[in-house]
Amino acid sequence: MLKTEKEKMLAGELYSGADLQLVGERLRARELCRAIAELSPQAPEAERSDLLKQLFGAATDAYITPPFFCDYGRNIELGKGVYFNFNCVLLDVAKISIGNHVLFGPAVQIYTASHPMDAAERRSGLEFAKPIAIGNDVWLGGGVIVCPGVTIGAGSVIGAGSVVLRDIPAGVFAAGNPCRVIRTL
Template sequence: MDQRTQKQRMLAGDLYIADCPELAADNQRISAWMERYNASRTLPAEARHALLREAFGAVGDGVNIRPPFFCDYGYNIHLGAGAFMNFNCVILDVVKVTIGAGTQIGSAVQILTADHPRDPAQRAQMLEFGRPVTIGANVWIGSGAIILPGVTIGDHALIGAGSVVTRDVPAGTTVVGNPARPRP
């Protein structure tokens, strides 16, 4: 029998139940933080940066996320120096999300690590799991793009606006569309 907590299972990328008391408390904590952060639009950049460091796993110098911003837990988000996210982005961070230095992310981008079993019986048990997302340095992700669980995007790649990225993107590659494919 697996003796790990639901949170330990989640962080390992294994099947877990998200509404356990420990994860519910973590989500409540980040929900209160999001209320403060999303009301911080008029604060100086340094004050918003301090709020990011309070909630995220790692925050490099010069990171800028324009509120509103939404996430599941915060502690699984790791941002390199100078990373930028425009208004209304969402990161479902049930496992690690890494965003490299100098990466720029347009408005309303969704970065998703949360996934669900394909077996309906497991879904009926409220089980889910996560697959990490890694985004390299100096990447540009256009507005409205969706990055699906388990995707790695290499350094200097470009993701077209509105694209749905379902598989890895090699370094220096431009992808567009749904599903995102290399630009001819």
């Protein structure tokens, strides 16, 4: 049996993002992100919780300071006590696993999505993704970009403006472009 484009996407294979099912799921996520952004700061917690449950597909105590953007929402797995500051972008084409008590500074960007390096293959419109994992008690400073396939170990701190291209071990301060370990915490 042939795989659907969504099955290919979630398996990390080349897939077409123009697939109607995927387009519909992205539109649904955009509408939910818009609804979250339009909530009054005094809105009842139950209303906010309901929108987050719809977006992520599970109940969460995460706090999101809008605006917040994601491709699908349902490919994001959130631990307890996660905080997103203003303007975070999560391209959750593949799974994004976020541990407990993770802090996202403003304008943090998490990218699982990627494109082929070969120009002819890129012109085909096909793309792929690699999952990202962020351990418990991680703090990502403002403007951090995490690239496809990266794992960030528990308790680490990523300095503002860093571009994380490779795995970062647990318990370190890392920063820069490309991001590298500066010291053990």
